[in-house]
Amino acid sequence: MGRSPCCDKLGLKKGPWTQEEDQKLLAYIEEHGYGSWRSLPEKAGLHRCGKSCRLRWTNYLRPDIKRGKFNLQEEQTIIQLHALLGNRWSAIATHLPKRTDNEIKNYWNTHLKKRLVKMGIDPVTHKPKNETPLSSLGLTKNAAILSHMAQWENARLEAEARLARESKILHYQTKPSSHHHHGFTHKTLLTTWTSKTNQGYADRQQQQLESPTSTVSFSEMKEPSSAKIELVGSSTCLNLIKEPENDWFNSTVHEFEATEMAGGVDEGFTGLMLAGDSLGRSFSAEKNETVKERSGGGDCSNYYEDNKNYLDSIFSLVDPSTPMMF
DNA sequence: AAATAGCTCAACCGCGAACGT
């Protein structure tokens, strides 16, 4: 409830961070860990508000951030997940290791959205702009199914958030104390956390993830996010796993697949363009030049051989029985 | 070379959820 007092307190600096400030923040976090952002600036000798420090850390200074151009695989993941989740950048970011929600949001707004608009696709609905309104009932069958899928994903995210909260507790329990843990590097700090929580986390995940997800992406586990990477593995393929016993989910997927087989797929979705030639410069032109150097190799590299459409991709995200290779 | 338009992205703002008392 309520809002925290704003950072407009007298004397608190705003705007771009200097190298010196970065060093101070890094040095403090290396030694003491992070959290308690409100009190951190003063302890670290920074004339910033805690919010600003947290942002600088999560979006820039964190050691596990990958910077630079997004590769094709990442672009596709963003578009697909955006179609499913909308502007839930943090949720999308959980599927893109090393990328921050802010970065993804920026990239969407400055690149991907414009690209879709150019292609005549509504970046909000991911459907062609000239498409007639949905069926007389307001929704086509497929759109309704997608809506179900989104609900399913929402449930999954809630479960993940629940896990994240628990993991945070563990994190603070294992966080080095300022009294007796001097000289922690990022690596030791993060590794310590990971090793201490890995087993318990896996156990709880097994026991408690009762939402339709058995997704083991450890999403929302942002603190520290390198732990997520270790747990997920190096692949940036999405590892969503369908609960075999989830009848509703299975029936939904099967229903959709049946519809699709019958040629009933609504071709309005963005990904149809992704697989086709109309994708404009990046998804086709960049494909050849970049697939080797940008795909990151691994299990994802032969994605392009599968000329699958977008909805295939989306369902592959949630149905491992149709492996999606990026 | 200067002016201007367009673009990018780090950082800020405000809101609401979660949590503590």
Add this chain to the structure above:
DNA sequence: AACGTTCGCGGTTGAGCTATT
């Protein structure tokens, strides 16, 4: 239950950079 504090999220801004005129 009510209230205060903290944190995280998504939307927005604007400084700095690049391209164009």
